[in-house]
Amino acid sequence: MKNRKEVILNMYFIEKLRPVDIAKKLDISKSAVTQVLRKDKRYVQIKQERKLKNQKKHIEATKEHIKTKRKIAQFKNNADDLILRNMHNQASMELSKGKRLSNMAYRNWNKSAYSYNEKKRRFEFKEDELGRSYDVPKYIKVEVL
Incomplete structure (x- = not known):
């Protein structure tokens, strides 16, 4: 009994195992x-020290989790902004190429x-549904290669 x-x-004190791990190794209850x-x-003091250490570890892990989550969200937002910026640039180029807009672009x-x-x-052009001014093409031919 003393040996156990x-x-x-x-x-617990030297190898710094938890009571659950000790119970599993020795095949006894916790x-x-x-x-x-x-x-x-020494038990109360060591238990309190471990509790504080685990609390700090938990806080650090939570901070790290929040940082990674923010980075992922920021990366996603940057990607969305980039896509939106590219779409805006494309639209600007189509609309501002010259004074006249090509029929297909229109x-x-x-x-x-x-x-x-x-x-x-x-x-x-759907003339029966919409009114058409003279500068709007009646039809646009599509060339298929």
Whole structure:
């Protein structure tokens, strides 16, 4: 019996194992381990030290988790901003190339105003639904290679 107590005390104070780990190694219950440990004078002090150490470790792990989560969110936001910026630049280039907008570019910007006629292979303006000014093309031919 003394031998088992010495082994438990040795494992807890010198090897710095937890009562759960000691119980698993010796194949006894955790309560039996803590019963032996509570009789030792050093137990309360060491337990308090370990508690504070684990508290600090938990705080550091939480901080690290928050940092990584923020980095991921920031990277995602940067990627979204980059995509949006590229889309804006593309739209700016299409709209500001010259004074005159190409027919296909106009059609791309006003997709709902045109319907595709497969027989004639062209986009036709929906005049019956919408009013059309003279500078808007009636139809746009699509060249298929």
